[in-house]
Amino acid sequence: MAADPYAIDAAFYDAIHGDGGDDLDFWLPLVAEHGGPVLEVGAGTGRIALPLARAGHAVTALDPSPAMLAIARQRAGAEGLAVTFLDGRLPGAELPPAAFATVILPNDVFLACASEGEQAAALRAASTLLAPRGRLALDVAGPGHWLDPDDNGEPILAWSGDVGGERLEVWHVRHDDLATQTRRLRIRYQVTGASGQVRQTGSEHLLRYVTLPELASMLDAAGLRVLDTWGDYLLRALTNASERLIVTAELVEGAPGRRVAT
Secondary structure: OOOOOOHHHHHHHHHHHOOOOOOHHHHHHHHHHHOOOEEEEOOOOOOOHHHHHHOOOOEEEEEOOHHHHHHHHHHHHHHOOOEEEEEOOOOOOOOOOOOEEEEEEOOOHHHHOOOHHHHHHHHHHHHHHEEEEEEEEEEEEOHHHOOOHHHOOOOEEEEEEEEOOEEEEEEEEEEEEOOOOEEEEEEEEEEEOOOOOEEEEEEEEEEEOOOHHHHHHHHHHOOEEEEEEEOOOOOOOOOOOOOEEEEEEEEOOOOOOOOOOO
């Protein structure tokens, strides 16, 4: 069994991200418009999956981290929410073909596919899971948050706050490679207790950034037609300064790349 890539991050995720987020006001209306069943890829601790379930949608939450899913299951159980949780990633997850009206990949989840080949394979797999005229939506870092090798190796305080009577600081150290469009991200969690004792732990992740033309080409190869692009969760136009790159696409029946197992 592969090691849990987010076992350490799971313990701090909800403290950092909370129950909400600016993107919820994007995802909830989008799924309401296109309907369910909905598959969330990279569901984590349920920050988006649980509000979708509260809104009455049939939700399947996919994530490669058993630690994250354990928290999500506990939260859903406490509220009596019927969410299907599945440990896995795309491609490779055992999911029924053509079963979902909407597939979403929020908040840089797609970048965790750490090579161009992995990203293309994930989109091909997602296309097989969509029902006829189903919609896929994904949200990644935009042009305004592109890779920046000038900051390589510099510790950046990404988040700080009080958690359970202790002080938590989250430090990021990045190594960006423009040639491969990748970021190796080292995260250090530093907890200072009431007595002043400091505990540290950390994780490391490899992300691959994408441009809109590259992403559009991958979607087309997977049998998905780009419908809309935006630069933020308020649906403003994508520009070179946009912090987000949000894309929605529709399944094109019979298009090259569409392969549904029977």
